[in-house]
Amino acid sequence: MCRDDISIFRNGLAELTPYIPGKPVEELRRELGLKGRIVRLASNENPIGPSPKAVARMKKTLDEINLYPDGGCYELREALAAKHSLSPGHFIFGNGVDNLIPLVVNTFVNSGDEVIIPTPSFAAYRTSTIVAGGIPVEVPLKNFCIDMESIYKAVGPKTKMIFICNPNNPTGTIVYEEELNRLLGSLPPGVLVVMDEAYYEYAEDVRYPDSLLYLRENGNVIVFRTFSKIFGLAGLRLGYGMARPDYVSQMEKIREPFAANRVVQAGALEALADREYIRQVKDVHMMGKQVICDGLTSLGIFFIPTEANFIFADLVVDMKYLFPELLKRGVIIRPGSFWGHPTFARITIGTPDENNFFLEQLADALKLFKQL
Numbered sequence: 001m002c003r004d005d006i007s008i009f010r011n012g013l014a015e016l017t018p019y020i021p022g023k024p025v026e027e028l029r030r031e032l033g034l035k036g037r038i039v040r041l042a043s044n045e046n047p048i049g050p051s052p053k054a055v056a057r058m059k060k061t062l063d064e065i066n067l068y069p070d071g072g073c074y075e076l077r078e079a080l081a082a083k084h085s086l087s088p089g090h091f092i093f094g095n096g097v098d099n100l101i102p103l104v105v106n107t108f109v110n111s112g113d114e115v116i117i118p119t120p121s122f123a124a125y126r127t128s129t130i131v132a133g134g135i136p137v138e139v140p141l142k143n144f145c146i147d148m149e150s151i152y153k154a155v156g157p158k159t160k161m162i163f164i165c166n167p168n169n170p171t172g173t174i175v176y177e178e179e180l181n182r183l184l185g186s187l188p189p190g191v192l193v194v195m196d197e198a199y200y201e202y203a204e205d206v207r208y209p210d211s212l213l214y215l216r217e218n219g220n221v222i223v224f225r226t227f228s229k230i231f232g233l234a235g236l237r238l239g240y241g242m243a244r245p246d247y248v249s250q251m252e253k254i255r256e257p258f259a260a261n262r263v264v265q266a267g268a269l270e271a272l273a274d275r276e277y278i279r280q281v282k283d284v285h286m287m288g289k290q291v292i293c294d295g296l297t298s299l300g301i302f303f304i305p306t307e308a309n310f311i312f313a314d315l316v317v318d319m320k321y322l323f324p325e326l327l328k329r330g331v332i333i334r335p336g337s338f339w340g341h342p343t344f345a346r347i348t349i350g351t352p353d354e355n356n357f358f359l360e361q362l363a364d365a366l367k368l369f370k371q372l
């Protein structure tokens with residue numbers, strides 16, 4: 001075989017494409033030379049930012065950034081253990097949940113193991129599985145919801161892990177407690193269920209499960225949460241996983257030594273404690289959700305009822321045409337083509353002002369297509 005036929009790259013990379021994040025505001029300004037207002041509702045961030053107490057504490061920490069952080073996140077671990085009624089040994093920290101997804105896959109998935117992934121969902125599950133030599137078994141959503149029945153049917157002798165994004169990104173739908181009970185009650189012992197609860201704090205539905213109950217019962221459940229969403233610290237990157245301590249100690253062997261930086265550890269401690277601020281963020285979110293849902297309804301647009309801080313909506317026009325029109329008008333959302341739904345978009349709920357601007361610009365852009 002000629003040397004050129006041998007790929008220098010790892011197996012599986014040919015199946016992957018780079019992650020496409022929401023378009024940055026600066027990039028849009030550069031590309032289109034826009035001078036006016038730009039509203040970015042594309043990455044499910046908290047539009048009003050972190051607690052001012054967290055910001056004040058982080059500023060003080062800047063004086064210490066010549067020092068490595070505490071790799072074990074002692075104070076944060078203690079605070080979270082108390083908050084969640086778990087032991088400090090149940091926690092592992094990462095540079096965002098993005099950093100923990102490959103960590104969990106690399107800890108448990110051997111080459112040839114199957115990993116069940118509802119589709120569409122968060123792209124990193126598939127990427128990490130392929131990089132680890134695992135086999136992604138994609139189970140399509142049913143009516144935009146994770147199809148727990150089909151997931152159960154997909155479990156076979158090679159199944160090692162199941163990812164469940166709850167609420168699911170991009171649809172905002174949830175898996176109910178009853179469905180999760182049924183799945184967990186019937187899985188063979190060697191199958192791990194990874195619950196990605198990045199949007200946990202936004203879920204209001206009483207049927208939303210308390211996955212920590214399963215963990216406390218020593219179940220094969222690993223739960224991820226993040227400081228990127230309701231806590232408003234996406235730019236500093238901090239996520240955590242909760243798992244049985246014997247699982248955590250195996251994950252610790254391969255985690256980055258200083259994955260959680262010094263500044264965010266300090267900020268997260270304050271952000272956790274400032275419950276009043278989180279309540280305010282939640283109020284802004286709930287009001288915004290209502291405004292966007294009402295606005296979409298009055299434009300005759302179908303959307304999926306959401307339990308997260310974003311809405312997946314069918315804007316009817318192919319995003320190939322509509323997305324550039326919205327960009328020209330200073331609105332950045334996330335085209336649904338990324339998830340195989342070309343006329344859909346995922347819209348992050350913003351501040352009242354941002355939501356109104358989005359709705360006005362959307363109505364204006366849609367007029368162009370009504371005339372065709």
Ligand SMILES: Cc1ncc(COP(=O)(O)O)c(C=O)c1O
Pocket residue numbers: 043044095096097098099122165169196198225226227228234237238239
């Ligand atoms: C479902 C889901 N999991 C994980 C992440 C990544 O979170 P983090 O910012 O903690 O890396 C996101 C980010 O959007 C997400 O939507």
